[in-house]
Amino acid sequence: MxxxxxxxxxxxxxxxxxxxxxxxxxxxxxxxxxxxxxxxxxxxxxxxxxxxxxxxxxxxxxxxxxxxxxxxxxxxxxxxxxxxxxxxxxxxxxxxxxxxxxxxxxxxxxxxxxxxxxxxxxxxxxxxxxxxxxxxxxxxxxxxxxxxxxxxxxxxxxxxxxxxxxxxxxxxxxxxxxxxxxxxxxxxxxxxxxxxxxxxxxxxxxxxxxxxxxxxxxxxxxxxxxxxxxxxxxxxxxxxxxxxxxxxxxxxxxLGGKAANIVFEDAPIDQAVEGIVNGIFFNQGHVCCAGSRLLVQESVYDEVLASLKRRMALLRVGDPLDKNTDIGAINSAAQLERIRTLSEIGSEEGASRWSPPCELPERGFWFAPTIFTGVTQAHRIAREEIFGPVLSVLTFRTPAEAVEKANNTPYGLSAGVWTDKGSRILWMADRLRAGVVWANTFNKFDPASPFGGxxxxxxxxxxxxxxxxxxxxx
The missing domain is CATH 3.40.605.10 (Aldehyde Dehydrogenase; Chain A, domain 1)
Known part of the structure; x- marks a missing residue:
């Protein structure tokens, strides 16, 4: 490093x-x-x-x-x-x-x-x-x-x-x-x-x-x-x-969102991991369309998770004015308290919590990038908008199951699909109840493109x- x-x-x-x-x-x-x-x-x-x-x-x-x-x-x-x-x-x-x-x-x-x-x-x-x-x-x-x-x-x-x-x-x-x-x-x-x-x-x-x-x-x-x-x-x-x-x-x-970022087994894994990191850790997760629910096809779950952890270990948390910084400060004490509370609830409900080694500044409002595995759709961290650098990881086997889990939310702002097949992207986009569906990318915006949920x-x-x-x- x-x-x-x-x-x-x-x-x-x-x-x-x-x-x-x-x-x-x-x-x-x-x-x-x-x-x-x-x-x-x-x-x-x-x-x-x-x-x-x-x-x-x-x-x-x-x-x-x-x-x-x-x-x-x-x-x-x-x-x-x-x-x-x-x-x-x-x-x-x-x-x-x-x-x-x-x-x-x-x-x-x-x-x-x-x-x-x-x-x-x-x-x-x-x-x-x-x-x-x-x-x-x-x-x-x-x-x-x-x-x-x-x-x-x-x-x-x-x-x-x-x-x-x-x-x-x-x-x-x-x-x-x-x-x-x-x-x-x-x-x-x-x-x-x-x-x-x-x-x-x-x-x-x-x-x-x-x-x-x-x-x-x-x-x-x-x-x-x-x-x-x-x-x-x-x-x-x-x-x-x-x-x-x-x-x-x-x-x-x-309004709010709880976007699903869906990774299929034929997705380019390294590219997908970059998209996952951008989807949830961009702007400290303070993004209404953040990809805060990661849905990974079971056959590549271990590979994606290992690659994601390696990538997260390289994220630099610290001074927002430092050009090397990847993750800055949480916006307020109130928002930091909400993130902490929902993360503690995630652990109490049985999900496994992991963060990379991370030295946080003593003053200010800070939270280390965090992922939860072993998450079910009943967990609060999978249903409520945390609005912070916290990712819930779930799995699926078939495209139909991915659609079912992605749409199992009160929100409908955005989604991401990672796959090598253009036909699958179109099939998924047609069925996902989200205002924006990104294909093999995430958090891309353009003034000419409409946004809403x-x-x-x-x-x-x-x-x-x-x-x-x-x-x-x-």
């Missing part, structure tokens, strides 16, 4: 302000309530951030309504596109700054922020900028119209990328936005507000209100909001669905042409 010298990314490119307010109507306003955001890798306080009250959310929605009626919805699509292109270019220009800030606030490795998150953020704005003047050709009628004001609530696992998934299609379609980032990861959303100012986006088109659950509730239940988009836990998604039930608001929900994983699609539909009156 190679020994890697530390290769830390410099923090000097990021200028974190001591405190941040709310971005409303193109200006910064002071909030009445404040809280702190911390670096999960060392528990260092990064900044003090305002939490919007009901009255401040109301001001943001009113600003969005005025901008929608007076400026944005009446602006020709080609003019809206210019703003989206400008935002995309500024994101590229400030890519290194955004990547470092994302890793500081979220805990994910800088390699992922730099090479995956931020490039995809820019790509989404470029992609939807291209749609802004072509909405009549999207397949939703000759003259689709925007809906109005979109209230958007995003999670902490991909703070800036989820912002792009929400804001880019909304603006391209002619809507205005009030967005609430997660309370533990608000900083890149607040820098995005600065980018909107730099791009000279008309005031009120994008508003950023930070806060916790109370702020989110005030936003989604506001009578001036026409469309609600939420990415996060199934429990909160249910609450939002109840809050908007009976109203005229359109709703899309992208079935059952308790929510409804509606984000990304691609389909992602426009939720923001158009068709």
């Amino acid at each position: 190679f020994e890697y010298a530390p290769a830390p990314e410099s923090r000097s490119i990021v200028d974190i302000k001591p405190s941040y307010g709310l971005f409303v109507d193109g200006q910064w306003i002071d909030g009445q309530v404040r809280d702190k955001t911390v670096n999960p890798a060392n528990e260092e306080v990064l900044a003090e951030v305002a939490w919007a009250t009901e009255s401040e959310v109301d001001a943001a929605v009113r600003a969005a309504r005025a901008a929608y009626e007076n400026v944005w919805s009446t602006m020709p699509g080609r003019e809206r596109a210019k703003y989206l292109f400008r935002i995309a270019r500024i994101i590229q220009e400030r890519a290194r700054e955004l990547a470092v800030l994302e890793s500081l606030d979220n805990g994910k490795p800088i390699r992922e922020s730099r090479d995956v998150d931020v490039p995809l953020v820019a790509a989404h704005f470029f992609y939807y900028a291209g749609w802004a003047d072509k909405l009549g050709y999207a397949g939703f009628g000759a003259s689709p119209r925007p809906i109005g004001v979109a209230g958007q609530v995003i999670p902490w696992n991909f703070p800036l990328l989820m912002l792009a998934w929400k804001i880019a299609p909304a603006l391209a379609a002619g809507n205005t936005v009030v967005l609430k980032p997660a309370e533990t990861t608000p900083l890149t959303a607040l820098v995005f507000a600065e980018i909107c100012q730099e791009a000279e986006l008309p005031p009120g088109v994008v508003n950023i209100v930070t806060g916790a659950g109370e702020t989110g509730h005030a936003l989604v239940s506001h009578p001036g909001v026409d469309k609600v988009a939420f990415t996060g836990s199934t429990e909160v998604g249910r609450a939002i669905a109840r809050a908007v039930a009976g109203s005229r608001k359109k709703l899309t929900l992208e 079935y059952k308790e994983s929510g409804y509606g699609r984000e990304g691609g042409r389909h992602g426009l539909e939720a923001y158009l009156d068709v």
Whole structure:
């Protein structure tokens, strides 16, 4: 095994302000309530951030309504596109700054922020900028119209990328936005507000209100909001669905998952193992579509498990700003406690737990990459979303059994199939109840490809042409 010298990314490119307010109507306003955001890798306080009250959310929605009626919805699509292109270019220009800030606030490795998150953020704005003047050709009628004001609530696992998934299609379609980032990861959303100012986006088109659950509730239940988009836990998604039930608001929900990553005996084992590792340990397992259930055909179970353990022993856990790091910090103390609790339950229910030798930092929120074998479909670790670097391993004998086990979940967001046979991939994809099925790969995203789930994983699609539909009156 190679020994890697530390290769830390410099923090000097990021200028974190001591405190941040709310971005409303193109200006910064002071909030009445404040809280702190911390670096999960060392528990260092990064900044003090305002939490919007009901009255401040109301001001943001009113600003969005005025901008929608007076400026944005009446602006020709080609003019809206210019703003989206400008935002995309500024994101590229400030890519290194955004990547470092994302890793500081979220805990994910800088390699992922730099090479995956931020490039995809820019790509989404470029992609939807291209749609802004072509909405009549999207397949939703000759003259689709925007809906109005979109209230958007995003999670902490991909703070800036989820912002792009929400804001880019909304603006391209002619809507205005009030967005609430997660309370533990608000900083890149607040820098995005600065980018909107730099791009000279008309005031009120994008508003950023930070806060916790109370702020989110005030936003989604506001009578001036026409469309609600939420990415996060199934429990909160249910609450939002109840809050908007009976109203005229359109709703899309992208919720939890418990994806099956299915390895057949004819799969390229080394390639599959890389896909397994990427499927569950990417972003510390803080991925709604993570391949957290590994289904291996019995005939290659021993080979796959041995290869997986060898690969896991090479994973480097540590400083998120170190370019050598594979697995960073868990986002919060609360999430770490959930991961620990469900892992202990897995052991108590009889599954065998294994982690590679791993020295964890003393400060911060850390959890070693873990696999459980001897897992049955009745185990809680095989049914509940852990949202951490924990993999449950099950076996199957036939393709039909693999489908049965893969679909035996309340979720339906994603799945992966590893096999040498193209016909088997198509056969499986046709039967798996998952919004996304990856073939001989995992966790690959593209702005042109729609993403979303079935059952308790929510409804509606984000990304691609389909992602426009939720923001158009068709």
